[in-house]
Amino acid sequence: MKIVINGISGKMGAFLFNYLKDKNEYEVIGGISRNELALGIPIYHDLKTCLENETFDTLIDFSIYPYCLEVLKQAIINKINIVSGTTGYKKYDAEQLTYLAKKNQVGIIISPNFSLINKEIKEVIIQIKNNLPNVEIIEEHNTHKKDKPSGTAKYFAKILNVDKEKVHSLRIPGIIANHHLIFSDINQTIIFSHKINNRQAFINGIEHSIIEVTNYKTIDILV
Numbered sequence: 001m002k003i004v005i006n007g008i009s010g011k012m013g014a015f016l017f018n019y020l021k022d023k024n025e026y027e028v029i030g031g032i033s034r035n036e037l038a039l040g041i042p043i044y045h046d047l048k049t050c051l052e053n054e055t056f057d058t059l060i061d062f063s064i065y066p067y068c069l070e071v072l073k074q075a076i077i078n079k080i081n082i083v084s085g086t087t088g089y090k091k092y093d094a095e096q097l098t099y100l101a102k103k104n105q106v107g108i109i110i111s112p113n114f115s116l117i118n119k120e121i122k123e124v125i126i127q128i129k130n131n132l133p134n135v136e137i138i139e140e141h142n143t144h145k146k147d148k149p150s151g152t153a154k155y156f157a158k159i160l161n162v163d164k165e166k167v168h169s170l171r172i173p174g175i176i177a178n179h180h181l182i183f184s185d186i187n188q189t190i191i192f193s194h195k196i197n198n199r200q201a202f203i204n205g206i207e208h209s210i211i212e213v214t215n216y217k218t219i220d221i222l223v
């Protein structure tokens with residue numbers, strides 16, 4: 001499986017590259033960055049040049065919104081499958097990307113959080129909310145994170161039907177990503193906390209998504 005990483009110089013892109021390069025199933029054949037990087041693979045300043053020089057199946061994107069949008073569209077039109085973890089996509093982006101992916105018969109998975117949280121926890125928290133209907137959401141990220149609230153907090157707010165005034169954002173140096181859901185009624189409180197201690201937490205979800213888009217052309221966009 002041949003892969004290109006958009007955002008390969010970033011915290012997540014670099015972590016993913018270091019992980020995938022030792023795996024036999026994947027071949028990271030290039031990366032996209034505005035910088036010159038010595039990673040032992042070709043680094044292109046844009047996707048167009050990359051497409052002119054390389055043949056690959058799937059583009060993995062951990063970059064920045066809205067820059068990522070044009071990259072994704074260009075990739076889809078060129079029949080490249082997509083896994084994107086960049087946060088900040090809007091509902092209409094999801095609609096447009098879904099339309100393009102279907103038209104070009106490529107797979108695309110976009111998720112604001114590739115750790116266990118999306119898949120395993122959804123039913124549990126909906127159950128808790130049914131019992132304790134008042135919900136506050138606190139998201140904590142590194143000071144470098146540009147978008148606010150986080151994509152994961154927006155996802156939680158959507159599935160739990162929480163107003164945006166009840167979503168709170170903290171930016172703290174040295175942490176990766178923490179989310180706290182505070183469920184209460186007048187008598188009691190349950191606090192549900194998810195903390196990312198290491199970027200390895202995202203890897204299983206990303207690997208699963210690579211297989212889904214490449215082998216099954218899965219389209220699954222969570223925004």
Ligand SMILES: NC(=O)c1ccc[n+]([C@@H]2O[C@H](COP(=O)([O-])OP(=O)(O)OC[C@H]3O[C@@H](n4cnc5c(N)ncnc54)[C@H](OP(=O)(O)O)[C@@H]3O)[C@@H](O)[C@H]2O)c1
Nearest residue numbers: 007009010011012033034062063085086087111112113114
């Ligand atoms: N879905 C998940 O599970 C998950 C997990 C972690 C992070 N994220 C999200 O993934 C994204 C990246 O996170 P990160 O921590 O890796 O960020 P980061 O360290 O700031 O890296 C961002 C990358 O985007 C590129 N970039 C930045 N500004 C750009 C611009 N204006 N034009 C083109 N490229 C630009 C940078 O490349 P150059 O400067 O080299 O060009 C860099 O490689 C964020 O949206 C974050 O919220 C999602």
